[in-house]
Amino acid sequence: MTSSDDLDRLAADLGAWVRQQRELGHEWYLDAGEPAVVPADPSPRTALALPARLLAREPSPPVAPNADADKATREADFARECEAFVRDTVARVARERAAAPQADIFSAAAAPAAPASLSRDEKMATLADLAAGVTSCVRCRLAEKRTQTVFGVGDPDAGIVFVGEAPGREEDLQGEPFVGRAGQLLNEILKAIGLRREDVYICNILKCRPPENRDPEADEVEQCEPYLKRQLAVIGPTVICCLGRHAAHTLLRTNASLSALRERAHFLGDVPVVVTYHPAALLRNPHWKRPTWDDVRKLRALYEALRGKA
Ligand code: SF4
Incomplete structure (x- = not known):
């Protein structure tokens, strides 16, 4: 069973990882311009940071002057959303496991x-x-x-x-x-x-x-x-x-x-x-x-x- 300390540690680890990815400037966007570079043996963390051109077949739209700032804002918003989603869901899993085998x-x-x-x-x-x-x-x-x-x-x-x-x-x-x-x-x-x-x-x-x-x-x-x-x-x-x-x-x-x-x-x-x-x-x-x-x-x-x- 997952204790609240475990959950805190998971949340902290995930938060640190998301911040690290953000600071490294990894592209996580469907409309990022460059093609994806897939490592031979991508770790989960590396894989999550891959550019999402793999999912996009249509040409990239013209880059607006403030596109980079928009992307950074969107990614920051997503990182917070993802962190909260994982933290809340892991906590719910722990509660459900405590309630039902x-x-x-x-x-x-x-x-x-x-x-x-x-x-x-x-x-x-x-x-x-x-x-x-x-x-x-x-x-x-x-x-x-x-x-x-x-x-x-x-x-x-x-x-x-x-x-x-x-x-x-x-x-x-x-x-x-x-x-x-x-x-x-x-x-x-x-x-x-x-x-x-x-x-x-x-x-x-x-x-x-x-x-x-x-x-x-x-x-x-x-x-x-x-x-x-x-x-x-x-x-x-x-x-x-x-x-x-x-x-x-x-x-x-x-x-x-x-x-x-x-x-x-x-x-x-x-x-x-x-x-x-x-x-x-x-x-x-x-x-x-x-x-x-x-x-x-x-x-x-x-x-x-x-x-x-x-
Ligand atoms: S119930 Fe049987 S026949 Fe119907 S879809 Fe499923 S496997 Fe096919």
Whole structure:
């Protein structure tokens, strides 16, 4: 359990790190002019300071005379916001852990065992068994037109799980989530915060593609969600990131707008849930890349703080 002294130390460490990054003048902006330089082995702290051109494909706008001052102000504001977000969320995690044991997080999951009791190999085997069961699932109408089920991919022992909405055309053909253009963008987002696809776990609410990529329907979500709950219970992530409105609405049982959901961390038991835009939405609305960049930097900082390494 995290004591208040531990929390104070985490907050102080994070604050010192944010101040150091600011003083070093690292570019954290989507519209920074220079290309990103990715170290061969980026540490989390270095990775968080990388220029965000990785996320931006559109040309940089003309630089206004006071652009540098505006950027500095924005980054200072973000640093304070990030620091407060991490401090408040870590404190809430400590309270939730004191109130409810982790094994109860996904009470509807019928997990085969508490995550802490499973080794990495056992998690991998349990997920493989679950995936095999999903392959033959006909619980809802989406079974009729799928090419194949799309269970999930990544580290079975991941600290961060990304949850999207449903497979698209490419995912349906390849059997892996986030492999089309949106998947490529997600890979770039991960890279920008010092993560590789294989470092995290990626899955969707639905395991079969809705026709014409329509929105999931309520009965489909109801039938399929237990699979996701079991995935999460087996993996036992430190942080969950919902990609898009549908994932957030399903996991958090809310109808709040995405912009409202992005304002703070949410909780499934003692596991914090961060909400950001779906990469496919970023392809349609590039102006959402900047807020997404802020979201994923907060996610990474929170993860580091919860691992006690911030
Ligand atoms: S979407 Fe889920 S519940 Fe529906 S058939 Fe596919 S795996 Fe089964």
